[in-house]
Amino acid sequence: MELDERKTKILQAVIRNYLETGEPVGSRTISKYTDLNLSSATIRNEMSDLEEMGYILQPHTSAGRIPSDKGYRFYVDTLMEEKEREVVELKEMLLERQDKMETLLKQVAKVVAQNTQYAAMVSAPLTHRNKVKFIQLSRVEAGQILAVIVVEGNVIKNKILSVTQELNDETLLKLNILLNTHLNGLSIAEINLGMIAAIKKQAGIHVDIVSEVMDAVAEAIKEDEDLEIYTSGANNIFRYPELSDHDKASELINTFEEKQLLTSLVQNSLDGEEDTGIQIYIGDETPVQSMKDCSVVTATYELGEGMKGTIGIIGPKRMDYDKVVGTLRTLQTKLDELYRDDGKKE
Amino acid sequence: MELDERKTKILQAVIRNYLETGEPVGSRTISKYTDLNLSSATIRNEMSDLEEMGYILQPHTSAGRIPSDKGYRFYVDTLMEEKEREVVELKEMLLERQDKMETLLKQVAKVVAQNTQYAAMVSAPLTHRNKVKFIQLSRVEAGQILAVIVVEGNVIKNKILSVTQELNDETLLKLNILLNTHLNGLSIAEINLGMIAAIKKQAGIHVDIVSEVMDAVAEAIKEDEDLEIYTSGANNIFRYPELSDHDKASELINTFEEKQLLTSLVQNSLDGEEDTGIQIYIGDETPVQSMKDCSVVTATYELGEGMKGTIGIIGPKRMDYDKVVGTLRTLQTKLDELYRDDGKKE
DNA sequence: ATTAGCACTCCTCTTTGTTGAGTGCTAATA
DNA sequence: TATTAGCACTCAACAAAGAGGAGTGCTAAT
Numbered sequence: 001m002e003l004d005e006r007k008t009k010i011l012q013a014v015i016r017n018y019l020e021t022g023e024p025v026g027s028r029t030i031s032k033y034t035d036l037n038l039s040s041a042t043i044r045n046e047m048s049d050l051e052e053m054g055y056i057l058q059p060h061t062s063a064g065r066i067p068s069d070k071g072y073r074f075y076v077d078t079l080m081e082e083k084e085r086e087v088v089e090l091k092e093m094l095l096e097r098q099d100k101m102e103t104l105l106k107q108v109a110k111v112v113a114q115n116t117q118y119a120a121m122v123s124a125p126l127t128h129r130n131k132v133k134f135i136q137l138s139r140v141e142a143g144q145i146l147a148v149i150v151v152e153g154n155v156i157k158n159k160i161l162s163v164t165q166e167l168n169d170e171t172l173l174k175l176n177i178l179l180n181t182h183l184n185g186l187s188i189a190e191i192n193l194g195m196i197a198a199i200k201k202q203a204g205i206h207v208d209i210v211s212e213v214m215d216a217v218a219e220a221i222k223e224d225e226d227l228e229i230y231t232s233g234a235n236n237i238f239r240y241p242e243l244s245d246h247d248k249a250s251e252l253i254n255t256f257e258e259k260q261l262l263t264s265l266v267q268n269s270l271d272g273e274e275d276t277g278i279q280i281y282i283g284d285e286t287p288v289q290s291m292k293d294c295s296v297v298t299a300t301y302e303l304g305e306g307m308k309g310t311i312g313i314i315g316p317k318r319m320d321y322d323k324v325v326g327t328l329r330t331l332q333t334k335l336d337e338l339y340r341d342d343g344k345k346e
Numbered sequence: 347m348e349l350d351e352r353k354t355k356i357l358q359a360v361i362r363n364y365l366e367t368g369e370p371v372g373s374r375t376i377s378k379y380t381d382l383n384l385s386s387a388t389i390r391n392e393m394s395d396l397e398e399m400g401y402i403l404q405p406h407t408s409a410g411r412i413p414s415d416k417g418y419r420f421y422v423d424t425l426m427e428e429k430e431r432e433v434v435e436l437k438e439m440l441l442e443r444q445d446k447m448e449t450l451l452k453q454v455a456k457v458v459a460q461n462t463q464y465a466a467m468v469s470a471p472l473t474h475r476n477k478v479k480f481i482q483l484s485r486v487e488a489g490q491i492l493a494v495i496v497v498e499g500n501v502i503k504n505k506i507l508s509v510t511q512e513l514n515d516e517t518l519l520k521l522n523i524l525l526n527t528h529l530n531g532l533s534i535a536e537i538n539l540g541m542i543a544a545i546k547k548q549a550g551i552h553v554d555i556v557s558e559v560m561d562a563v564a565e566a567i568k569e570d571e572d573l574e575i576y577t578s579g580a581n582n583i584f585r586y587p588e589l590s591d592h593d594k595a596s597e598l599i600n601t602f603e604e605k606q607l608l609t610s611l612v613q614n615s616l617d618g619e620e621d622t623g624i625q626i627y628i629g630d631e632t633p634v635q636s637m638k639d640c641s642v643v644t645a646t647y648e649l650g651e652g653m654k655g656t657i658g659i660i661g662p663k664r665m666d667y668d669k670v671v672g673t674l675r676t677l678q679t680k681l682d683e684l685y686r687d688d689g690k691k692e
Numbered sequence: 693a694t695t696a697g698c699a700c701t702c703c704t705c706t707t708t709g710t711t712g713a714g715t716g717c718t719a720a721t722a
Numbered sequence: 723t724a725t726t727a728g729c730a731c732t733c734a735a736c737a738a739a740g741a742g743g744a745g746t747g748c749t750a751a752t
């Protein structure tokens with residue numbers, strides 16, 4: 001059987017209507033509210049075909065039809081009309097420049113959740129591919145060395161190192177110069193033990209004292225590269241009955257709280273081949289187990305060279321895809337602009 | 347009417363039973379499972395009295411009794427027997443010393459939630475009363491100065507300052523010495539504009555260049571003093587039917603997500619006059635609106651001089667108070683020990 | 693003062709019936 | 723041949739009615 005134009009129109013009508021109402025859609029509704037001018041009986045026959053083809057299904061014998069996952073997939077692939085979205089509150093938010101990445105991203109998550117009424121997730125860009133701009137060791141007090149590393153994008157990493165051997169100011173100065181000359185311009189990912197060894201060697205006479213510190217530095221640089229994820233609007237799932245029964249809700253809430261469970265979303269999004277940077281997962285397509293009954297839309301955003309993160313929106317399968325995609329698109333643009341402005345300024 | 351010993355025993359039996367089962371408790375149950383050796387009829391009379399006195403109430407005419415808020419209050423004030431609690435997984439957790447306060451507190455929250463099966467909250471100690479141990483300005487690149495401040499407890503604050511005028515190395519060194527000599531040993535709260543002005547003056551010839559930087563430093567020191575709160579086990583509220591209907595659940599989940607809504611808990615806990623540092627809020631007593639149907643138990647913990655934070659447990663009114671208080675007590679001790687060991691080590 | 697006995701209440705669960713939206717099929721129609 | 727009117731049928735959703743049972747309050751006996 002073929003999906004001719006009329007079937008397509010009917011399918012679209014069913015989905016549109018279901019997205020709006022959340023109720024199964026009957027043949028009479030379609031008959032009345034489309035410009036096809038067909039009787040409900042004809043629609044019924046067509047709908048029967050559509051069901052056979054797997055695009056829609058009946059919750060029970062005498063109910064209307066609802067879209068199947070395949071139906072939604074067809075919709076987002078070919079029927080969807082992206083809506084231009086003004087993202088409320090975003091403009092003001094971005095105007096007052098956030099110097100803390102964390103604050104900015106938390107706010108983005110919040111704004112997304114409020115604008116869409118779905119749950120939102122934002123991952124911070126991974127920084128281990130960013131180049132080291134500045135590195136410095138300082139003595140805070142006896143036995144304690146503070147290591148500060150600034151990478152591109154002005155992301156700052158700190159670590160307090162406990163050392164058994166005291167370092168004098170001169171040694172520290174020397175070390176700082178060594179570290180900066182060797183590591184500057186490299187990304188954290190590129191820094192390896194070989195380099196550290198080379199630096200140790202160059203330190204010359206102080207090898208034994210320096211060795212301990214350098215090991216600690218190496219460790220400090222490498223660790224702490226867990227993916228930061230911010231969420232907002234988790235309680236929005238209660239707006240959608242199909243998600244808010246106890247078990248599902250509990251599992252979802254747990255997922256939002258245990259943010260590592262969301263890393264697979266980020267991974268997929270960043271790996272995705274989509275040129276738009278936007279991906280849609282319907283039901284079982286999602287990489288996150290607890291979201292089998294949801295749809296997830298992710299977008300990759302960029303805050304400058306290599307600083308890529310992910311924004312995700314999690315809602316019911318019958319989410320307003322047009323609106324969601326529009327919102328994400330707007331955000332991508334705004335965040336991109338934000339970086340450009342920063343670039344000029346700094 | 348007076349609350350004699352027999353009434354007290356019956357009240358205790360009702361509450362104990364209700365805490366266990368969550369079902370209204372009938373007279374026959376009490377008659378059978380206590381050592382009072384009284385018939386159900388007698389118990390009925392007594393229960394009728396207890397209801398009149400406001401300690402218990404009937405959900406409907408032909409049901410058993412459940413404790414009222416007043417009943418719970420009496421229970422926690424006079425009848426409760428704190429249970430010694432082994433806090434599972436805590437030992438191992440604390441053994442591997444956490445150098446990041448954040449990681450430690452997140453873990454504490456998680457362990458509390460898992461041990462009690464209620465929702466948990468942990469506030470980070472406020473650091474603005476901590477003394478400055480170390481302060482340093484460094485030039486990261488043209489126009490960008492990195493300010494690092496370490497306060498007691500090894501809490502590190504960073505801020506990138508954008509400046510229009512270039513500072514040479516000599517000026518920077520001078521500034522660092524000035525800042526350290528003037529601000530070292532003071533708490534962030536004690537640092538005020540007057541001091542900054544004094545430092546500016548001392549800078550001598552460089553006043554105009556230095557001025558801008560100092561203003562930025564002053565700002566950096568002051569800001570960023572919002573209360574960090576970590577939560578865990580929010581989805582545990584679904585274990586308790588009385589909390590998990592849509593509206594209540596949604597509001598609670600929202601409270602856990604918008605962590606500022608929890609600050610009043612921290613405030614009350616820290617201000618509390620309790621010598622044990624443990625406070626119990628039953629129902630309406632809670633300072634957080636959305637928890638009117640919950641009970642909240644908070645404990646103040648201390649990680650050394652002035653580093654006070656709050657641990658909170660949020661559950662249904664029929665929570666196992668004995669267990670919860672026991673758990674919190676254990677934690678207070680463990681965290682205190684943790685600090686002492688650190689103190690020795692550092 | 694305590695308790696057995698009893699009528700009474702009211703929640704809970706099950707059964708039964710009613711309604712109505714929506715279907716699939718058949719036969720008539722354009 | 724495609725469309726449609728008509729009709730019997732299905733089934734969730736709701737309401738009404740009844741049975742069961744846990745628990746109460748009161749009264750009278752111990």
